[in-house]
Amino acid sequence: MIDEAIDIYRKLVLIRRSEEAIRRWYGQDEMKTPMHMSMGEEAIPVGVCAALASTDQVMGTYRTHALYLAKTDDVDGFFAELYGRASSPLRGKCGSMHLSAPEHGMMGCSAIVASAVPVSTGLAFANRYQANGKLVAVFFGDGAVEGGVFWESLNFACLRQLPILLVCEDNGLAVHTLPETRHGYDSITQLVAGYRCDTWETDSTDAVVVRDLARRAIGRIREGKRPGFLRCRYYRYLEHVGINTDFDAGYRTEEGYREWLARDPVDLRRRLLLEQGVPEERLCRIEAVETERVRQAVEKAKAAEFCNQSALYEGVFAGA
Amino acid sequence: MIDEAIDIYRKLVLIRRSEEAIRRWYGQDEMKTPMHMSMGEEAIPVGVCAALASTDQVMGTYRTHALYLAKTDDVDGFFAELYGRASSPLRGKCGSMHLSAPEHGMMGCSAIVASAVPVSTGLAFANRYQANGKLVAVFFGDGAVEGGVFWESLNFACLRQLPILLVCEDNGLAVHTLPETRHGYDSITQLVAGYRCDTWETDSTDAVVVRDLARRAIGRIREGKRPGFLRCRYYRYLEHVGINTDFDAGYRTEEGYREWLARDPVDLRRRLLLEQGVPEERLCRIEAVETERVRQAVEKAKAAEFCNQSALYEGVFAGA
Amino acid sequence: MRKITFCEALNEALVEEMERDPSVFIYGIGVPDHKKIFGSTNHLLEKFGPDRCLDTPISEDAMTGVGLGAAINGLRPIHVHIRVDFLLLAMNQLANMASSCRYGFGGRRGAPLVIRAIVGRGWGQGFQHSKSMHAVMAHIPGLKVVLPTTPRDAKGLLIAAIRDDDPVLFFEHRWLYWQEAEVPEGSFVEPLGKGRILRKGSDLTIVATSWMNVEAVHAASILERRGVSIEIVDPRCLVPLDQAIIVESVKKTGRCLVADNDWVYCGFSAEVAALVSDACFGMLKGPVKRIGFAQTPCPTVRHLENAFYPNAETIVRTIERMLDLPEMDLSGERFFSHENRFKGPF
Amino acid sequence: MRKITFCEALNEALVEEMERDPSVFIYGIGVPDHKKIFGSTNHLLEKFGPDRCLDTPISEDAMTGVGLGAAINGLRPIHVHIRVDFLLLAMNQLANMASSCRYGFGGRRGAPLVIRAIVGRGWGQGFQHSKSMHAVMAHIPGLKVVLPTTPRDAKGLLIAAIRDDDPVLFFEHRWLYWQEAEVPEGSFVEPLGKGRILRKGSDLTIVATSWMNVEAVHAASILERRGVSIEIVDPRCLVPLDQAIIVESVKKTGRCLVADNDWVYCGFSAEVAALVSDACFGMLKGPVKRIGFAQTPCPTVRHLENAFYPNAETIVRTIERMLDLPEMDLSGERFFSHENRFKGPF
Numbered sequence A, B: 001m002i003d004e005a006i007d008i009y010r011k012l013v014l015i016r017r018s019e020e021a022i023r024r025w026y027g028q029d030e031m032k033t034p035m036h037m038s039m040g041e042e043a044i045p046v047g048v049c050a051a052l053a054s055t056d057q058v059m060g061t062y063r064t065h066a067l068y069l070a071k072t073d074d075v076d077g078f079f080a081e082l083y084g085r086a087s088s089p090l091r092g093k094c095g096s097m098h099l100s101a102p103e104h105g106m107m108g109c110s111a112i113v114a115s116a117v118p119v120s121t122g123l124a125f126a127n128r129y130q131a132n133g134k135l136v137a138v139f140f141g142d143g144a145v146e147g148g149v150f151w152e153s154l155n156f157a158c159l160r161q162l163p164i165l166l167v168c169e170d171n172g173l174a175v176h177t178l179p180e181t182r183h184g185y186d187s188i189t190q191l192v193a194g195y196r197c198d199t200w201e202t203d204s205t206d207a208v209v210v211r212d213l214a215r216r217a218i219g220r221i222r223e224g225k226r227p228g229f230l231r232c233r234y235y236r237y238l239e240h241v242g243i244n245t246d247f248d249a250g251y252r253t254e255e256g257y258r259e260w261l262a263r264d265p266v267d268l269r270r271r272l273l274l275e276q277g278v279p280e281e282r283l284c285r286i287e288a289v290e291t292e293r294v295r296q297a298v299e300k301a302k303a304a305e306f307c308n309q310s311a312l313y314e315g316v317f318a319g320a
Numbered sequence C, D: 001m002r003k004i005t006f007c008e009a010l011n012e013a014l015v016e017e018m019e020r021d022p023s024v025f026i027y028g029i030g031v032p033d034h035k036k037i038f039g040s041t042n043h044l045l046e047k048f049g050p051d052r053c054l055d056t057p058i059s060e061d062a063m064t065g066v067g068l069g070a071a072i073n074g075l076r077p078i079h080v081h082i083r084v085d086f087l088l089l090a091m092n093q094l095a096n097m098a099s100s101c102r103y104g105f106g107g108r109r110g111a112p113l114v115i116r117a118i119v120g121r122g123w124g125q126g127f128q129h130s131k132s133m134h135a136v137m138a139h140i141p142g143l144k145v146v147l148p149t150t151p152r153d154a155k156g157l158l159i160a161a162i163r164d165d166d167p168v169l170f171f172e173h174r175w176l177y178w179q180e181a182e183v184p185e186g187s188f189v190e191p192l193g194k195g196r197i198l199r200k201g202s203d204l205t206i207v208a209t210s211w212m213n214v215e216a217v218h219a220a221s222i223l224e225r226r227g228v229s230i231e232i233v234d235p236r237c238l239v240p241l242d243q244a245i246i247v248e249s250v251k252k253t254g255r256c257l258v259a260d261n262d263w264v265y266c267g268f269s270a271e272v273a274a275l276v277s278d279a280c281f282g283m284l285k286g287p288v289k290r291i292g293f294a295q296t297p298c299p300t301v302r303h304l305e306n307a308f309y310p311n312a313e314t315i316v317r318t319i320e321r322m323l324d325l326p327e328m329d330l331s332g333e334r335f336f337s338h339e340n341r342f343k344g345p346f
């Protein structure tokens, strides 16, 4: 139990340190890929992935650093791809927006809003067809529910009662646009509840709370044999894309940030573990280990080769 | 009051006679256009159009004979286009599936399911922009709600509180497919009610009942300044496309038909008018007049010329 | 050898592949209903059950994504569209997702997805039910594009498409469904990326797609009577394209007409003309010519529809001009018409 | 004359047209936010208010239909997409609806709709944020297609597009936004359907689109130093296309290279090559050549991205081969790079 909670903390640290490294090194212009940072949302993918089996599958969006690391724990692959090196299995073709690692159940990310939702529905369709017991969790922003394909996919998943968890990472922003400029309804969760599925909501920033809720949701998916929809609120710490804050841009205030920062997912979990009696040295050790993993991953990535120019033409079709 | 109800009956007769003429003459192979027949649904467009002002606007689907005639009363234009003659302002380019008459507020029909819904939303957007007081009613089948663009459009219409009435002509069929194979929810009206709009339902086959409900809906649109959604159930008498019945095809039974036929929109309205004391001769006169209008329209259409071959290239762009 | 129709050939391919490989399933609007997509999906529901032969909501965008996801997870979905035009609703999943799926996995995983789409024509299908779109798909790297003409190719190419490990768009012209010809029984593959010489000749090469091959064969037999020898190349696949078979034929004949079942402008006919003009530079006796749809939306009324579509007569007239021959009398000629078999509705 | 950037020119066109005609409005995702679509929608919210400058949900399909409906009812909507790729979500409304709108009204009504879409490139945009799609749109009858290159044309063509009575797709390459040049103040129109000679020359014609014109100008100046005289034709509009300006130029030079900012296969470069090879048959000194994107999805890492895109060097090397010249030493040459001004994120 407590070990699980500690491992959740470890993941949170890994993700935060990784993104801190991105902020530190991005200015060197070696990571030539648009960064949509996860800072602030870590509890959601970490919590949900903790509730998933390692063989379960996920898909995400362009804002996917936390999800990738939560699902794969593969910080070397992560930085290898951000630096575009041949040591990444994706060979630099994907960058930050299209991370994937199918061997870890990380089935890909799309930079077209909402477009991974139907694909994930298809993954779930196949898992049911193959009766392999695997579950799919697809992560998307609150903007994705504006795409018609979200509703088409939800309808099909509920019609066919597929084993899928739809995770709405709701930061109340689509780039800089607030929900009141985008939504002709009051509650997304209520709308979804009109379909044959179960819905859940939280605005906790504690990954353990998210995990427990995800477990309940997943339990229902497996027993109730119907999809689940989980809406998690969070605050996006940084600008939409890029490594900076943008509280001066006018569309939101720094106060909101401060409120959420007071229950920052990483700090909060640390505090709670200490309260539960975990010795601080144990946490410090974890922090040191993850920091070092990140440091080495960056170092390895920087030192790695680029793939040959001919790689451009490889992988368009099978065997070519 | 009674005059209005009688004019509604006249429209029903016009539509029914027109489609009977289609059934009679289609075998001659002169109307070379796929016919999606309205038989059974007449009360819906007739009722709704009776609640609209003549300057209000409508759009429909490929199943649009009833709507076209209800809105325009232009039986000559109708048959001219079905016969593809130069006397039709559409010049034969459109046929049964793409009827329009903007001068009557009949703004077009699309044979791509759901695709007229956003366009109608745009018509409503323009009407509000121009503050011309016009209302838009868009007609679509129960299949259209499966298209993501329906939900995108509904969201936008409710977000911007546009003057639009969404009319779902629900025959419980998409071609030959039943709702249980298509819908992952229990009630479409309840789903829509989650948006900032008003919803209404009926399964009446009496065009006057539909009109009265549409009037209430339209009243709310104008006063409440928010969109309305009206779901009307009906039974499709004929096959999906074509002039025949298909009760032997296996996907539905003739019983369902018999039940609905007992309250056929045309017969029912006639019966009710007689009950209300309208003399039968008056109705017979109307029937004779409309029958004759249809006969003449067919005759004129058959006698009319085709446009020049060069018309193929005309009307792709303005002034060309 | 026994003769069957193009439609029966498609159906055989589906039955045999679904028997062979349990990971193959078929779906789409109306796929299992009693009309069976003009008969091409006959027996599938009965033989393989509703889990492998399924109807869907009218949600082309999502259902394409569903096929993509299922394919990524190891199934071999066949998605059927009764009209090509409906693919336009799925362009995002096709061009932004499926096409780059393998590339985005660093080549390690792909999507063995087949999309069958029927090209509509006739009885006033009109501008929303008659598109072709093969050039648009071929333009996007990562999508394979197949257009069978003969019943034999319908079967062999569909089997190849199903076994292919990448997304394949498979375009079937509605009028080809009735074409009858010899087709081997049992399983065989026509490899993707190989063209076919439909007719040998020496004076001029016609490169034709889909239904236009039928018109080309007819035109060639008319022209033969006046001593003009036509070679017809059916590329069959646009991606991958068998450039060599086209270029070699034109090098031999010195002349080329491209007859595409699509609009000409920025279409496949432009690609062939560009390719041939380059590869056969200095060997051509005259410029490569192209025919295709009129550059307008497709009208419904018959006489305009007839003017919209090129046919054997258009081909004959174009070739006469290319060869500087006087117009022959075609008044006795019976051109293809579905007037008497292909009535309303579809 | 004062010099302004391409982006400022677009912005001027918008401000002036919205001032002139109250039926013009502009909308799209992020249009009124503080980033102002890279500055191109500056001042619009402030000057014309939220009813005429509006943000939307992420619903490209519906929002395109909304524009179409608004245009049918007499408004002149300008719909903005920060990436061309998002148009793929709206293909049904574009190709099945807007394109046939006027035709379907029997010519009596149309849809004066402008769709601005930005071609992304650089800093690892990758395969979902870098498409061009002008050839796909040009293939569909009923859509006009415009690709400005110079600041002057950005303004004059955008004004023409807004005043045009039919749907116009307006493609803006992200890198052009910083190009600076003389642009008249006040209202002026560059007519749709007229090409522009960007550079006069006698040895070879380059037909280039969008950003490729910048590369072509650079290549031409390099080649000039070794005595090769290049003429550059910017067609500016793909629909309607100014065929004459292309054909006349090639008739003069006898050689043609098409440099398109898009994939080559079944693209606009094929159309130009087909057209020129036909119209200039017998007058060409060598075959028409084409360059464009590698026929792959666009990768993100820089060295592959550089290999994916052609540039001035590719043009020089191709022309050397066309003219049978030895490769010149380009090591001292500084090719265009946004390395130092165009960093992450976009």
Ligand SMILES: Cc1ncc(C[n+]2csc(CCOP(=O)(O)OP(=O)(O)O)c2C)c(N)n1
Residues within 6 Å of the ligand: A063, A111, A112, A113, A140, A141, A142, A143, A144, A171, A173, A174, A175, A240, D029, D058, D060, D086, D089
């Ligand atoms: C279909 C589509 N339209 C527009 C965009 C441009 N865009 C990128 S991210 C974004 C906002 C998405 O908001 P949300 O889904 O809430 O995700 P968040 O960035 O908040 O995580 C938009 C509009 C896109 N990527 N895809």
Ligand SMILES: Cc1ncc(C[n+]2csc(CCOP(=O)(O)OP(=O)(O)O)c2C)c(N)n1
Residues within 6 Å of the ligand: B063, B111, B112, B113, B140, B141, B142, B143, B144, B171, B173, B174, B175, B240, C029, C058, C060, C086, C089
């Ligand atoms: C997007 C799209 N997909 C598929 C079709 C083929 N199709 C034509 S009508 C129809 C059924 C539509 O059902 P519904 O909306 O209920 O209308 P009804 O025919 O019952 O009036 C289908 C699937 C189409 N026209 N458009």
Ligand SMILES: [Mg+2]
Residues within 6 Å of the ligand: A141, A142, A143, A169, A170, A171, A172, A173, A174, A175
């Ligand atoms: Mg968001």
Ligand SMILES: [Mg+2]
Residues within 6 Å of the ligand: B141, B142, B143, B169, B170, B171, B172, B173, B174, B175
């Ligand atoms: Mg229906």
